[in-house]
Amino acid sequence: MSIELKGISKKFGEVTAVNSVNFSVNDGELVGLLGPSGGGKTTVLRMIAGLELPTEGDIFIRGQRVNDVPVQQRNIGFVFQSYALFKNMSVFKNIAFGLKIKKWKKADAETRVAELIQLFGLSGLEKRFPHQLSGGQRQRVAIARALAPKPSVLLLDEPFGAVDAKIRQELREWLVTLHHDLNVTTIFVTHDQEEAMEVSNRIVIFSKGNLEQIGTPREVYEQPANEFVARFVGVMNVLDTEVRGGVARLNELQFPSNGHADGARLRIGFRPYAVQVSNDLSLLPYRAVLRHTFFLGILLRLELELPSGLIVRSRMTKEEYAQQGLEDGREVSFQIKNYRVLASDAAALAPELELQYQPPPTMGENI
Amino acid sequence: MAGITKRQFTAGRTKSQRGTEESPLAKWTLISIAMLFCVVFLLLPLVNVFAQAFSKGWDVYWNALTNPAAWSAIKLTLLVAVFCVPLNVIFGLAAAWAIAKFEFRGKTLLITLIDLPFSVSPIVAGLMFIVLFGLQGFFGEWLRDHDLKIIFAVPGIVLATVFITFPFVARELIPVMQATGTDQEQAALTLGANGWQTFWHVTLPSVKWGLVYGVILCNARAMGEYGAVRVVSGNIAGKTQTMPLRVESLNDEFQGAAAFAVASLLALLALVTLAFKTFLEWRQHREFELAQQASVSESGETQFIAKGKSE
Numbered sequence: 127m128s129i130e131l132k133g134i135s136k137k138f139g140e141v142t143a144v145n146s147v148n149f150s151v152n153d154g155e156l157v158g159l160l161g162p163s164g165g166g167k168t169t170v171l172r173m174i175a176g177l178e179l180p181t182e183g184d185i186f187i188r189g190q191r192v193n194d195v196p197v198q199q200r201n202i203g204f205v206f207q208s209y210a211l212f213k214n215m216s217v218f219k220n221i222a223f224g225l226k227i228k229k230w231k232k233a234d235a236e237t238r239v240a241e242l243i244q245l246f247g248l249s250g251l252e253k254r255f256p257h258q259l260s261g262g263q264r265q266r267v268a269i270a271r272a273l274a275p276k277p278s279v280l281l282l283d284e285p286f287g288a289v290d291a292k293i294r295q296e297l298r299e300w301l302v303t304l305h306h307d308l309n310v311t312t313i314f315v316t317h318d319q320e321e322a323m324e325v326s327n328r329i330v331i332f333s334k335g336n337l338e339q340i341g342t343p344r345e346v347y348e349q350p351a352n353e354f355v356a357r358f359v360g361v362m363n364v365l366d367t368e369v370r371g372g373v374a375r376l377n378e379l380q381f382p383s384n385g386h387a388d389g390a391r392l393r394i395g396f397r398p399y400a401v402q403v404s405n406d407l408s409l410l411p412y413r414a415v416l417r418h419t420f421f422l423g424i425l426l427r428l429e430l431e432l433p434s435g436l437i438v439r440s441r442m443t444k445e446e447y448a449q450q451g452l453e454d455g456r457e458v459s460f461q462i463k464n465y466r467v468l469a470s471d472a473a474a475l476a477p478e479l480e481l482q483y484q485p486p487p488t489m490g491e492n493i
Numbered sequence: 494m495a496g497i498t499k500r501q502f503t504a505g506r507t508k509s510q511r512g513t514e515e516s517p518l519a520k521w522t523l524i525s526i527a528m529l530f531c532v533v534f535l536l537l538p539l540v541n542v543f544a545q546a547f548s549k550g551w552d553v554y555w556n557a558l559t560n561p562a563a564w565s566a567i568k569l570t571l572l573v574a575v576f577c578v579p580l581n582v583i584f585g586l587a588a589a590w591a592i593a594k595f596e597f598r599g600k601t602l603l604i605t606l607i608d609l610p611f612s613v614s615p616i617v618a619g620l621m622f623i624v625l626f627g628l629q630g631f632f633g634e635w636l637r638d639h640d641l642k643i644i645f646a647v648p649g650i651v652l653a654t655v656f657i658t659f660p661f662v663a664r665e666l667i668p669v670m671q672a673t674g675t676d677q678e679q680a681a682l683t684l685g686a687n688g689w690q691t692f693w694h695v696t697l698p699s700v701k702w703g704l705v706y707g708v709i710l711c712n713a714r715a716m717g718e719y720g721a722v723r724v725v726s727g728n729i730a731g732k733t734q735t736m737p738l739r740v741e742s743l744n745d746e747f748q749g750a751a752a753f754a755v756a757s758l759l760a761l762l763a764l765v766t767l768a769f770k771t772f773l774e775w776r777q778h779r780e781f782e783l784a785q786q787a788s789v790s791e792s793g794e795t796q797f798i799a800k801g802k803s804e
Contacts, residue, residue, distance in 0.1 A: 177682070198686065202683060215698075223684055224684035271680075
């Protein structure tokens, strides 16, 4: 066990940023802390680093309780969201800084820095200053600098937040490769669920200071622990139904009531992939008009409009779409193959649960 | 081809700028007014200072600067600066650090207090010290009992000058430090640096231009301060007379040429300071330009590569 958090809470004055969080990270793991902004994930990361002190609870790094160990002695590498490169130092000096402070022998330090420059594809940039680098290069320097003194843990705060979309994709793949090669325990913070899904071995999901779920990307996607996780990770159709005549209904759509009495309200969720669409109007139980098709690459997202105006999102491969001869404006039939009851009482349906953090429509479809 | 596009681009830009430009008449009127003002109120008096200083010949000039009283004034002025500038640097760094990097009660009050010497008349500042340390002042008796002299002595001059120059370094550093934030320092901590190492390797280099600039301004003011020093010094020739005070008393004694000789030395100091300041600004600007060029050529390169790939 590389890192363990036991009952960690953090209060800033009256505000509880982190509320009694427990989780552990194994040696060599790549773990993503995921959640909406203000969820407490960065605070957790900073507490592991020693940049913030927990109000309650204990933090262990490699079995040693580090609550009272100052940041300098925790042997962690930290990559800041802003990269925080020393702007008055060259790339070489930035990477060498930690080694100089730790009084490495000059020759050893130079070898180590040269090795990292090579590994991080920064050759030829040694004498450049941070302002002369592109966003991606800056980030690589920041990671190389954090890794130079051979930390036992690498902590990254929103590592891909500050670069544009195309480079972000490259950097993600690069981080996975790097982690694979170096095998250093790595924890990173992100608010982008797609990024967390793609990069992490395991994901820890936070919301409002609480740990909502911890699991592999597949687990949190397929077996979300609660409504928050279900709606935050991936795209989900969410319907608030009411049980009438033994059936949960919303407009045309009907679901089994699962023993709930008439008048009960059920919040039902289903992934777009669970919505099967056909151009044969008599094949599937519900009818809708294909209002709009979004091209996401291999997959397409279909927005279906029911006669009552309700919108249901589905998805389909390009091939199937072409095979069925679908196009915007066509009438189609569809069915919902599986779904989850996200909440089933009036309290849980309180407007508070109407998440403001609905992920943008293009995310999560490729998972 | 790249050249052509670039030229077209710049041409387009000048054209669009034309629309917002004033007519040539307005432009030249404004420039003439500014130039005329500078010549009449700044350049002419400055030239006059040197002309007057040498009006009675080189010997008078040289003697005015090398007689014991003048020499003492020069030494005292330098001594004041030697005390004043380091004190200001220490205070300025501490205050700017506190204001830029911490949140605490009374922060606004501290900022206001730093500005106080700018808003208080130097004469009033001098009188404040008389009230505190003069014979009839709060500490007057105690000081006399311990045989310490502040007012009408060098310590008083230094104190008054420190007070007057109080804001210079801090004022220069606060915006620089606020803009830099605390990320770099935190990064240094995570890499194992202690507080002192962080300050020395990270904080200080990132504010060095602001600091140097503040020191120059502080030094110029420390040497040139008249009002507050006039009140606390007693203006005793050869003992507590700084250069500005010497200029004044020579002028009062109708020794115009000698007064202007000392004044010319002060003016020369001001000019050197200005030149140094301009040089620093130029260097800073050049560093920035070089960085800009580097990033421009880099993005040009990537564009070229991207183009080459797509074609």
